[in-house]
Amino acid sequence: MRPSTAVLAIVALLAFAGCATDEPTVAASAGASQAASGPGTGAPSTFFVQADYDKELALLGATPTGPAGKPWEQVLDPTMVQTAKFKKPGPYKICFSNAGLNNPWRQVGFKTMQAEVETHGRDIKQFVHVDAEGKDQKQIADINDLLGKGCDALIVSPNTTATLTPAVEAACRQGLPVIVFDRGVDSTCPVTFINPIGGYGFGHVAAEFITQRMKPGGKVLALRILPGVDVLETRWSAAKVAFDKAGVELVGVEFTDGDPAKTKKIVNDYIQRYGTIDGVWMDAGAVAVAAVEAFVDAGRPVPPINGEDQLDFLRQWKDRKLTAVAPTYPTYQWRTPIIAALRILGGEPVSSPWKLPQPTITQDSLDQYLDPDMPPLHYAMCGCTDLPGYPQRWK
């Protein structure tokens, strides 16, 4: 191969690799390393909406209504809507258009949902699941296909918000009840939208914990998965507010792509560059263990850190006696759409939006979520221990 051909080939491949990312990038980034210079943490994220932030922080302290010990049936600040027009006799065929099963969180969630379906026995005659594999276009086609299959209710977990909105609206026009959960759509046509408190709550809880456990003016490293995804941007923008308020020194904001090796290298570099890091904030728990290991392998104490409810992190927390906290984006929310669908088809009123509690695992509650038999990538906040097939189904 001649050098010139080789150059063309490499350039083509680089371009190809750029396109091959399957992460749903909703909007352009506001810039990667805007931190680290000037006072505070820089300009607020373009994703920051003060009213939503205030609302979510208020919900963190709200008392949920609903059965105690079953957070997937509880509602924060309920606003009931009538569903009598959807009432029909069972058993029902329930259809689910899923954005994807492309990460452990969705894997755990979907198994939880399948188990929830089983608990309803004869009320659900058929449960149809279509996996969009993380592709907007496939999900639009999937929803369209499901509309011709005689579903009694349609559950949608959209891949991206804006692109899937017209498809969901088309489904609403068919007259069947549509339930959206996890990520939302820009429409009020679904009967309800189910999700936990949200990203501001997550980012705030983690940042508050870290700033309270470290000395004022200490050095914080923020690790983010990738820019431009709304659920992650809200987490970061809430953390920024907390960091500015506490007056900490934000030494870096780095994107890890969810890659543990990259995370470990980044943290290692920061340890070398600054000597000590006093706190590590993360927008998602996937690479928390890698960050912890970077400190351990460098022979340094692990500073206050947050992870998520994945068991590998919870085990590190327990074994290494970390100063840690785990805000969650609970996988038990996958149970709720099935419950909501059956209530709607039974003509019972449901809350819209349906805001679920978003518990935080703290030192005090750590032990109750540590199950030694479950695999490392399992999410402890699955609300699945009482479901059929536990624990085998989740292994």
Added chain:
Amino acid sequence: MRIAERRRLPVRPPRVRPGGLVPILVILAVLLVLLTIRQPDFLSPPSLMSFLGRSAPIILLAAGQYFVIVAGEFDLSVGSLVTAQVVVAARLIDSEPSRTWPVILLLLAFGAAVGLVNGLVTTRLRVSSFITTLGMYLILVGAVYLWSDGAPKGGLSEEFRRFGRRAFEDVFLVGRVPYALLVLLAVAGLAVLLTRSDFGRTLVAVGGNPRTAELSGVRVHYAKTMAFVLSGLAAAVAAILIGGYSGISFQAGAGLEFGAITAVVLGGVALGGGRGSVVGAMLGALTLETLFTLMNFYGVSGALRSTVQGAIILLAVAVSALRSVPGKGIQ
């Protein structure tokens, strides 16, 4: 490094030749000086050892890629091969320490087998290696996705992870010597021996001018296929170190093929084959890692990494194209 340079002087003419080690050593030295100015204790033993340990996988991949590139081909499948190996290892070991060694052997065999297929398809079916290994890349990505339902399962045992993570502690003078560094030195030694052997010379001849090589009785197909097998084996060893360093991940090998190719080119190996040394390729990888560390210490956004890699490939190829004598061949 100075010593190495001086030793070469009597053997080689003092002018800077394309494919020689002088340019990469100069670049590396400059980067190290810049790094030391910014971060004086970077060259202190603990920090240097940890840097070398974590750079071992990409250096290994560069060595593997060297064999393929010097023979006039490409191996784009190594990144996804590393990911596949890590995911397979986690699922097969499933946190069970006793399965560590059988799985390691299996990974090496798997790496060699993937290399063999790449080599056979390229040489026997005469498919351009660029396309062959791109196809293999996609096949491995898809197969891993299918096999694991889109999310990694299982777990790596501590016995498996120690190769990439642990170190000999309290070594005289240097303190901590990562196992990964020892693995790297062993493989690098083997690679150098291999390039000095008949096979190594044959490979360069094949890359320089396959027709001439064939006419002089070289089994071109065999040599090229073996180059792919070596690259696959290097990927297997790199996967063991990466899996050990950072644990299970779907991202384990993402982008490593570009890193390896950039490193090889940076190390003075000609894309298109026929020129360059494996030591240069490995130094290229070390230089690239040093450059990224430097960028981090100077606060340059990590997002610029791929831009820098692309620029290096273009620049290095442009420079070597300007320098290369028409009708390049074995020198």
